[in-house]
Amino acid sequence: MKNKLIQSQMKSKLFFTILFFSIALKLQATLSIVGVDPATGKVGTAGFTCICNFDLRNNIAMLVPGKGAFNTQASTGILSFPNAKNYLESGYNAFEAINANIADKQDINVSQLLAATLNPGTGLNVNGSPNAFAFTGKGNGNVNYYRYGQNFAIAGNILISKAVLDDAYNAFLNNPGELEDKLMAALLAAKRPGADSRCLPNGTSSSVAYIAVAKPMDPFNKGFLELQYINPCGVNKEPIDILYRMFKNWKNINAGLPANNLPILNITSISNNRQPSGDRGYTFDGDKMENSRAKVLNADNFGVYGYSGFKTNITDAFDNQGSITQTVLNNLSTDLFFIGTFNKAAMGPSKNFTIGEINEAYNWSLTPNKTVFLFESGGDGNSFFSKWGYQLTQEIANPNKSFIDNSSLPISKKIFSGPFGNITSFQQGGGTQSYFSKMPLNAVVLGVNANNKPVLVYDCTTRDILCADTDIFTSLGTVSTGLLINNDNDRILSNLINLAYEMKENLVNLPACNNVLNRISVDYNKIGVSETERKIDTEINIYPNPVRDNFTIDLNSFKNQNLKISIYNQSQNLLFEKTVSKTNVQKVTEIDGSSLPEGVLYVVVTDSEENKKIKKIIIKH
Numbered sequence: 001m002k003n004k005l006i007q008s009q010m011k012s013k014l015f016f017t018i019l020f021f022s023i024a025l026k027l028q029a030t031l032s033i034v035g036v037d038p039a040t041g042k043v044g045t046a047g048f049t050c051i052c053n054f055d056l057r058n059n060i061a062m063l064v065p066g067k068g069a070f071n072t073q074a075s076t077g078i079l080s081f082p083n084a085k086n087y088l089e090s091g092y093n094a095f096e097a098i099n100a101n102i103a104d105k106q107d108i109n110v111s112q113l114l115a116a117t118l119n120p121g122t123g124l125n126v127n128g129s130p131n132a133f134a135f136t137g138k139g140n141g142n143v144n145y146y147r148y149g150q151n152f153a154i155a156g157n158i159l160i161s162k163a164v165l166d167d168a169y170n171a172f173l174n175n176p177g178e179l180e181d182k183l184m185a186a187l188l189a190a191k192r193p194g195a196d197s198r199c200l201p202n203g204t205s206s207s208v209a210y211i212a213v214a215k216p217m218d219p220f221n222k223g224f225l226e227l228q229y230i231n232p233c234g235v236n237k238e239p240i241d242i243l244y245r246m247f248k249n250w251k252n253i254n255a256g257l258p259a260n261n262l263p264i265l266n267i268t269s270i271s272n273n274r275q276p277s278g279d280r281g282y283t284f285d286g287d288k289m290e291n292s293r294a295k296v297l298n299a300d301n302f303g304v305y306g307y308s309g310f311k312t313n314i315t316d317a318f319d320n321q322g323s324i325t326q327t328v329l330n331n332l333s334t335d336l337f338f339i340g341t342f343n344k345a346a347m348g349p350s351k352n353f354t355i356g357e358i359n360e361a362y363n364w365s366l367t368p369n370k371t372v373f374l375f376e377s378g379g380d381g382n383s384f385f386s387k388w389g390y391q392l393t394q395e396i397a398n399p400n401k402s403f404i405d406n407s408s409l410p411i412s413k414k415i416f417s418g419p420f421g422n423i424t425s426f427q428q429g430g431g432t433q434s435y436f437s438k439m440p441l442n443a444v445v446l447g448v449n450a451n452n453k454p455v456l457v458y459d460c461t462t463r464d465i466l467c468a469d470t471d472i473f474t475s476l477g478t479v480s481t482g483l484l485i486n487n488d489n490d491r492i493l494s495n496l497i498n499l500a501y502e503m504k505e506n507l508v509n510l511p512a513c514n515n516v517l518n519r520i521s522v523d524y525n526k527i528g529v530s531e532t533e534r535k536i537d538t539e540i541n542i543y544p545n546p547v548r549d550n551f552t553i554d555l556n557s558f559k560n561q562n563l564k565i566s567i568y569n570q571s572q573n574l575l576f577e578k579t580v581s582k583t584n585v586q587k588v589t590e591i592d593g594s595s596l597p598e599g600v601l602y603v604v605v606t607d608s609e610e611n612k613k614i615k616k617i618i619i620k621h
Contacts (some may be wrong), residue, residue: 027444029197032060033172033186034069034116035152036131037179041118043069044213044223046183048206048240049156050196052233057210057277062087063223066216070119074137074144074157075110082151085220093132102135111138114146114153140270146529154222155350156185160194180213180225187211191240203417209239211247229305236421237307237578245304245386262309265501268334269297270342271316271326278346281474283379284338285316288474291481292493298483301494307419307485321350324357326364335370336500337361339384341377341470348357358387360522361422365462369504372464373496375473377432385466388459391438397449399425400435400456400472405445410509411458412446414502418495423488425484427467429476430456435468444511452545458511463503465496540605546618549594553603557613564606565589567596575601593619 014592032047044060059077063072067088072078083104087097102108121131134146136151140301145165152172154163171189173184187209188347194200199207218224227250229601232347248260260364270286281288284296293314295301303311315332318324328336339361344352363383374384376392401424402416416423428434428449435453436443440461447456447467457470458502471477473493480486485494502508532616541554555563560583575596580589596619605616 003246009136023034023047029189029200030071030073030158032071032114032157033152033154033168033183034071034114034118034132035063035172035179036068037119038118038151039365040179041066041216042179042213043067043116043118043263044179044211044225045069045071045181046187046209046211047071047073048187048190048196050199050202050207052231054209055207055218055228055582056214056229056230057207057226057228061210063212063214063218063221065214065218065220065223067091067119068094068097068115070103070113070115070181071155072111072113073155074112076105076108079378080105081113087210088115088119091119091121093117093131094123094148096493098133098135108135112144112146112155112157114155116148116152120273121349129338131531137495142318146562154521158197160192160197160429161201164190164192164195166263175285180211183211183213184244187240190245191238191593194406197608203237203422203567203576204231206540207231207236207239211243211245215216223321237305237365238419241309249304257267263501263505265302265312265497265504266333266334267312267338267500268332269314269316269338269584270318270331270340273319273353274429275347276351277340278343280346282342283340283468284314286340286474289340289478289479289570291475291477292473294481294483295485295490295494296497300483301420301485302497310501312497314620318357319537321352322354322357324353325360326367329364334364335504336497337364337372338374339372339374340473341375346385352381352540358384361386362462365464369506371500371503372462373467373500375467375470377430377469377471386463388462388466389440390436390440390443390457390466392434393437394432394434395449395451395453396428396433397435397451398427398430400428400447400449401425403445403448403454404457406511409444409446409511411444411499412510414499414508415446415456415492415495418491419486420491420494420496420498423491424440426492427477429470429471429474429478433469436466451541451543454592460511463510465499480551495516510619512597513538540603540613540615542603542615542617546620547593547596548620549592550590551593551617552588554588556587556607558582558605561608563608565591566604566606567591569597593621 034045036043043063048192049056060071061074062078062084070084083103084101087100094117097115098113116132132148132153134155136144136146137145145162146155154169163497166188168186172182174503175185176397189275191205193203195205197409208230211223212223214223227246229239231237252260272280272283280286284293296312302308309326350584376385406412435455442460444458445454446458447454457466478489480490531615562579563580565578598619598621601617603617604612606612
């Protein structure tokens with residue numbers, strides 16, 4: 001019986017130890033600021049943390065109107081200091097209040113305390129002690145700091161660097177506005193991926209951000225300004241950006257003005273009424289894109305509380321043949337023209353797109369800050385693509401991914417690591433998947449399929465985005481059900497919509513297309529390939545690629561004849577050459593790559609008429 005009692009007591013102690021540790025961990029805030037304005041009598045606080053689904057404001061901060069602001073963070077919350085309100089109401093200044101609270105709690109090794117007061121002080125401590133002060137315990141670990149000025153204090157822990165705190169301090173100090181403007185400026189200056197270092201994998205500064213300011217006659221701990229944005233767990237929106245939108249709306253309303261209107265991205269999509277029968281799902285009002293449409297129009301994705309600071313609008317138009325014109329597109333205030341997939345046979349001769357409509361769409365796309373998303377699919381979907389200078393070849397080769405050679409371009413980063421999250425891979429769908437087998441010379445490949453063939457491209461001439469399969473935006477391509485962003489196809493949809501807005505507003509550095517080659521970084525003339533002979537390197541199939549030892553060249557795209565195989569390095573030095581004979585029997589040739597150097601090399605195949613095709617390979621022994 002005695003042993004059972006001891007075991008029970010040990011379990012109880014373990015439970016309370018775990019409970020205390022979990023509470024301490026949850027209360028661990030990252031950065032907060034307190035400040036006062038003697039001229040107006042305002043007192044305020046602001047802060048952020050990477051703890052999701054957590055009411056940071058009411059766990060770490062206290063406002064005593066007309067007296068001061070007191071915050072506590074790290075392993076302690078505001079409830080750990082029950083006398084803090086009394087000290088401020090009794091006239092303690094910041095220095096006195098912090099020292100009195102430290103004396104009450106005693107165990108403050110893993111704590112940060114900061115206060116700013118309007119009180120002159122009681123004289124119980126050092127005469128002339130400051131009206132803003134901060135303290136940090138020795139057990140707070142690395143990258144924890146505090147600073148204080150005449151009327152404000154700031155402290156932080158688990159920061160990615162001291163610059164987070166210093167930038168916030170300087171922004172508060174130098175902002176000429178009201179106390180609330182200074183607090184907001186400090187948060188914006190601190191914002192960067194991983195400001196709270198725990199949020200670096202999410203690509204956000206934090207998960208929660210708040211701001212609160214009280215006037216002298218406001219109730220205890222309830223300001224005339226109380227704003228907080230909290231990310232649910234699993235949602236990685238930038239809370240400081242959202243808080244700032246909320247703050248701008250609050251300022252307008254407080255000044256008797258209309259709420260701050262967000263900018264709008266106007267999307268025009270060809271209505272599925274253009275195709276009276278058959279599978280009509282591949283446009284924004286099609287049944288296979290209903291979830292994509294819902295996500296794009298969801299205010300929690302695009303809006304005040306969204307990942308991006310703009311709203312979206314979708315107009316379905318162009319039901320009738322001959323209706324696509326530049327005038328109509330402009331009258332609809334179109335920023336983004338989405339062209340999905342339509343079946344020519346099902347459209348019929350009275351509904352098919354005319355050459356005039358295709359030319360009108362193309363000429364409209366040449367207008368600055370106007371973008372087309374051209375997402376046709378399949379063998380009969382080349383009507384618009386041919387005008388843009390592209391051709392599709394069908395191939396099922398999921399998954400698709402970022403093209404690594406161009407992954408450092410800002411436009412690629414916006415797509416594959418944009419505000420809606422990082423994309424590992426994305427899916428085409430259905431039985432009609434494709435890649436671009438013909439492209440203009442200055443096209444920039446952004447995404448490729450599993451065989452490294454281009455499927456997502458930036459067109460330099462028109463500044464448009466072209467995709468080889470509409471299904472990356474449909475349920476067949478695994479866009480999820482409902483309003484939320486759940487998977488990589490949801491993310492590429494949303495990041496591309498965000499990219500269209502940033503292209504409209506000139507917020508993204510687009511490729512300097514005269515300097516960017518689609519798939520190849522080599523001087524063609526030095527390896528005997530003229531610009532007129534240059535073909536996209538996917539016209540030769542080489543496998544495996546990357547190459548470890550031997551690799552195979554598929555010669556099916558050549559007539560029966562003798563062919564010369566040449567391999568060059570990036571300095572255009574010839575490394576290997578042999579002649580092979582392509583026949584009805586001999587349709588491939590194998591190359592021993594074991595002696596070739598590691599890195600990027602170029603395979604040039606020359607036929608008997610001196611026509612050449614080129615393919616980039618990567619050697620990895």
